[in-house]
Amino acid sequence: MENENHVNHGEVVNDIENEAPLDGNGNRRYWSEFPERNMSYTGPLLVKRTNTTSQIAIVGANLSPIESLDYEMFENEIFKQDWRSRGKIQIFQYVILKWGFAALIGLGTGLLGFFSNIAVENIAGFKLLLVSDLMYKQRYILAFVALAGCNICLAAAAASLCAFIAPAAAGSGIPEVKAYLNGIDAHSILAPSTLFVKVFGSILGVSAGFVVGKEGPMVHTGACIASLLGQGGSRKYHLTWNWLRYFKNDRDRRDMITCGAAAGVAAAFRAPVGGVLFALEEAASWWRSALLWRTFFTTAVVAIVLRAGIQYCATGKCGLFGEGGLIMYDVSTANVTYRGADILAVLLLGTLGGVLGSIYNYLVDKVVRTYSILNEKGPGFKILIVVTIAFLTSCCAYGLPWLATCIPCPDDPSVSCPTVYESGNYKNFHCPAGHYNDLASLFLNTNDDAIRNLFSTRTFKEFHISSLFIFFVTIYFLGVVTYGIAVPSGLFIPVILAGAAYGRLVGRLFESISKLDTGLYALLGAASFLGGTMRMTVSLCVILLELTNDLLLLPLVMLVLLISKSVADSFNKGVYDQILKIKGLPYMEAHAEPYMRNLVARDVVTGPLVTFSGIERVGNILHILRTTGHNGFPVIDEPPFSDAPELCGLVLRSHLLVLLKGKNFSKDKVLTNQNILQRLSALDFAKAGSGKGIKLEDLDIEEEEMDMYVDLHPISNASPYTVVETMSLAKAAILFRQLGLRHMCVVPKSQHRPPVVGILTRHDFMEEHVHELYPNLKPHRWTE
């Protein structure tokens, strides 16, 4: 076997470095270069890119190693014995747990979402009150110092959490969750420390007045909660429960994290149906009807938790947290009637929104790449950047309202105008009594309140055209430069803010020909921007409807989303896909690229293969585990156990380690199936949480045991998915992706050859890998 040895960990890296021309961007961390040549890396490595056409960089340092997840049913003897032994009680336990966990995920995400809302409203509200008070006393410079000081302190705190405790918590989190659900497990992404920093970092970051949202982070939070439950306690501290064993596999964890992502959106937008659709359309890579139902249940729990929380807070026990309601930006009071001219205006709105959205994505891409280089210089640098942006944001928020003219308050006696000691509408700023400053009403408010102001209906002339323009441009660029700094930062709110300002601006410009309310224009503007950046359709549509409680707008919202998405798609990819690419996560698309039709499976198999015999020498196994990083090995039966060499299955590194730890060795080459089946149970082979499980160093094999034999049959997956070497790469990729595989065996076409030609992993289907092997292959695009 040894003569067929594969490239090992060190060799891969050398290999790449030897080939690699400099790409002008210096050294870069690149994940997808070595995700799953079956190795579990102990840390990211500096490599140079071999392929200059696609630029790959990574955001943040200290990123954890990544591994593929395994969604295939691993059918070895031990698991099959376990399945057969499961009776009615076990099924009952499983079903109870499945739904119980879904409820817990909903409960946890709902509570955390509610908590962070209360915290933000109180912290930011206190800050804004302080500034209002100082402005009222005409101590203008002190007011600026207070604003900037608060913002910088909060920002620095958020950045420190991120930089020192959990770098993985920076950014939106949606791309990482999307990657996880695609089968990419980056260990620290869903760790408890990440959850902690995500929640508190997000509260601090949003309170600091950054143009960021807490929506993306909420999705990440939901996924983290689901992941923690899915780990199933700690065996180390004996904090586990026998019932949980059924969940110790990647399939059930994937389902739970899908529920978590949906719960996150549901909690962030108070949109339970929108949450389900978001999980379905954007987050998840695999889906089935049963999961739809469970996700729906989770978001229903979130809705109930939020409703209960709001009812509790309605009694005034939550400090500055306002009344709220299950619907955030209610526009249902507006009269929705539209004519031809309105439709034309809306078409224009959608088109422009698509263009602006794709430009936004382009700029975000550039900025994130720049930050990712700067961020690698160390935590201090990260914090410095965050503080700089916080200062810039404070300057804009405080400085720009001076440009606005004071507007007399509206006649409506039901609103208090201007508000001095309250957050919300009609900020006074430097204006005399009875007047308000419209720019300050947007800038010196929380983001939620600013959106509520922009969406407000029947307040046609509330904002000047010039103010809307200034606000739009500022938010657009602040949003771009803020994403990628080391704080948890959602993208939804910046996009909705900029889009709403843009929409309201267009509404004001078309006021002579269009009868649609400017509040509705703001909503449609937000839709067009969301469509232009995120490129979702149905889920955004439903989220917006649930946010604004107006079903009559549905046809217009659909129209705007379709147009803006179509326009933007002709320029570049959605913002989450871009970030996935920047992070170098080996994301597998659901379709095969056309160039793959010109290759066969054999063409991308690289390096020699390491296989084991059905009954293998312990020393051999240890040596191979030590010298290679592979996570999966074909097992070959040879005479006398079969007539000719034949593939009898596939073993995983993690299972081998458990088997070796169990020391079921025999002196001779004999089948010891029954013995092993009795001594080891499925629970021993349960998949450990990310980065956990038995390590090679934990083994304690004595010298005389090295020459003994161990029977690999009971732990071999006897039904690995295989492809013939001449199978078109496109079809192999679809098989791999659709079934959520981790390893796929390539078998020879003709007889009289070894029974396995190679193993394909996620890595082998990546465009970078294929282009490295075949630099001249032109990606010919034929839309499927």
Place this chain on the structure above:
Amino acid sequence: MENENHVNHGEVVNDIENEAPLDGNGNRRYWSEFPERNMSYTGPLLVKRTNTTSQIAIVGANLSPIESLDYEMFENEIFKQDWRSRGKIQIFQYVILKWGFAALIGLGTGLLGFFSNIAVENIAGFKLLLVSDLMYKQRYILAFVALAGCNICLAAAAASLCAFIAPAAAGSGIPEVKAYLNGIDAHSILAPSTLFVKVFGSILGVSAGFVVGKEGPMVHTGACIASLLGQGGSRKYHLTWNWLRYFKNDRDRRDMITCGAAAGVAAAFRAPVGGVLFALEEAASWWRSALLWRTFFTTAVVAIVLRAGIQYCATGKCGLFGEGGLIMYDVSTANVTYRGADILAVLLLGTLGGVLGSIYNYLVDKVVRTYSILNEKGPGFKILIVVTIAFLTSCCAYGLPWLATCIPCPDDPSVSCPTVYESGNYKNFHCPAGHYNDLASLFLNTNDDAIRNLFSTRTFKEFHISSLFIFFVTIYFLGVVTYGIAVPSGLFIPVILAGAAYGRLVGRLFESISKLDTGLYALLGAASFLGGTMRMTVSLCVILLELTNDLLLLPLVMLVLLISKSVADSFNKGVYDQILKIKGLPYMEAHAEPYMRNLVARDVVTGPLVTFSGIERVGNILHILRTTGHNGFPVIDEPPFSDAPELCGLVLRSHLLVLLKGKNFSKDKVLTNQNILQRLSALDFAKAGSGKGIKLEDLDIEEEEMDMYVDLHPISNASPYTVVETMSLAKAAILFRQLGLRHMCVVPKSQHRPPVVGILTRHDFMEEHVHELYPNLKPHRWTE
């Protein structure tokens, strides 16, 4: 090759008949017995079931033969050459067509939906006016004669259409569309005649006062329109277009029919988002993000068409068609506040709804089985049954209101009470002026108006408890006995009607402890019944929200749906799944059954195999095509074309027929690749519409050509998906289902054996087939 000949068409049937014990139900047509042993049947055959545990019958006679669809990318040389040759213009054509067709499907479905609404409102409205008029004149017997006469005439017309023109148009149509999207093509299901009968039969049936809806039929209509477009014109009449060639494959047709199904729901309920979700949750078996978007576009077109139509009709040009609106049953005027007691009442409502829903399914199942036996006695019998049910319905509608007491009209001056010359609320019936008959207001209205009455909010005491009870019981049982008769009949409306009556009844019963509006109770009751019968969640939730325009009810609707579905699922399957089962359609579930883990692929391969050589004698091919019904054959390369026999691909019957018709024969056994590639194009091999394409009889092979050879390589799919014979059947089934395969080659594990062991088709994974082979296998249920 011949020595390996497979069982042929006749033999399969004999085989079954020999083994088959009588099952007590007499002879039955059974589709899933021989769907796809690769045969295209010329007609259904009478066979006896071998397995008495699962009772299989079929609804309606004259059902067409079925075939599997092929969603795999068929990668042969000819198609690959075509893909390579596609440039920017072709991609542009394809994209334009893709979106153009989506728009056309939306347009067509929207227009037909609107047309049938207008037709029903006018026909039924005229009938009801006539009855009202006669009642007003106190000519009670004549009124009954008029009602029963109209109903019977309309019913007989609908039944005649169904019985003589398109038997496949009977019933809901949703199960058939679901089966098509799962890969089962029953030829006449989506034919133009079916479309015609579905539209007009549905109009007549609904007008005849049956407790049926036009929602299921609308889904079928949408799918038929999509299918007609997908056939791509007629080559026979030169009515085709070169552009359309890209759509002549099952994958693109599947996508279009998914759009059609969504458009149907969108048109029926005026619920565009609900339509998308319905297609996703209930109809489609395969889904991807790109399709979500296209479906969304289609339903947006439907929404726009409906809105335009309603605006046109608002001017009074549509006869008795009322004002309507984009929302059908608006309950948004109700005050939605609820407390603990309301929640308890709602929980009870959901539980009971689930129980009643599953009993409904049980009864429908029994009734449909009975009708299916009666319907086989001929068209006359079918019409007789329909007329009987029409008479029964008329008797109930006319007779039962006499039991109700007259109620004084409400004080509200804005409603006209009682209405005599109008359809809608507050029917007078036999009551004196200033009074109305509440049962007549439900029975002697169109189903839509009855639902609107039941959903009406702030009309707390409009209906007596006794009237609601009578109406509920009557509709429940009428709904059960009406489904399965030979008219197009949707299930949504009967279920909503019964559910709304039940909900309103519960609301009245709980009036002392619950403050929720009775209209909202009716809505929740409808939700609980829908959940209990259809077992959908997210889509029903969104459809109900779009129907009723009240997002504040969302948490309650979610709760009710979850409870009723959970309760009902513990008793039996959803109604559409039951009907699929009754019709014997070989539907493949997304998950593998647990007993499959105990079998391997080899275990279910039956009969010897027919294969072809890479270069095969024409006479051989003809003989095999004539004597077997197979649709796919492995192609084996043998020396001198390879070192040892090896699998070089898979050919389809339809492609073989094209090749033979092209007569690219050679005298000797030589490769003639290039020649064939030049003379035949991908267009020649485009998949014909259901039941079309070249037939064996169309071939005109002369005697001397029989001994010539033809090269099968250019038309062989060189990358068929294969499984090793020892692959667990569960995993093979998942591979087959997930990738939408039609044929799957089973290859040997050990060497020195023929390169293919057998072929698996949809049939081989069916529970019936497996149980026939292994009668003692216990289905051990372990929920995945």
